[in-house]
Amino acid sequence: MRKIDYDIGWSGGKATITARSERAKERTPETVTMTRDAAVEKVKCDEAEGYSFLGHEFIDRSRQKVKNGYFVIDPGHAYGRAQKRQGSSN
Numbered sequence: 001m002r003k004i005d006y007d008i009g010w011s012g013g014k015a016t017i018t019a020r021s022e023r024a025k026e027r028t029p030e031t032v033t034m035t036r037d038a039a040v041e042k043v044k045c046d047e048a049e050g051y052s053f054l055g056h057e058f059i060d061r062s063r064q065k066v067k068n069g070y071f072v073i074d075p076g077h078a079y080g081r082a083q084k085r086q087g088s089s090n
Contacts, residue, residue, distance in 0.1 A: 006046070007040065008055035015059045024051065059078035 005024040009016040017032045017039060019025040034042065039059045047053065056063035 002052060004054045005051040006053045008043070008053055008058050010058040010059065010068075017053075 003021050005019065006028075007019045007020055009017045009018065010032075014033045015036055015038075017028070017034070019028045019031075027039070032042075036059050043053055043059070
């Protein structure tokens with residue numbers, strides 16, 4: 001299973017991005033605080049470089065958690081779509 005590189009949080013009207021993995025800590029040793037728009041752009045750029053994030057729902061409303069679902073990230077797009085599992089009644 002792939003490790004999560006960064007946690008995204010929301011505090012005091014600002015997004016916080018904290019490194020979790022060793023490779024992320026080498027790149028970003030301190031927690032970064034920024035506006036929602038700046039955080040969305042940073043996450044898109046970093047995902048394109050292969051970094052993974054947990055907590056998208058705090059900064060990007062289009063990535064809300066979906067009950068009994070998962071995200072599919074298309075190779076050419078930074079954003080995923082929530083897909084319901086086959087056979088799900090919801």
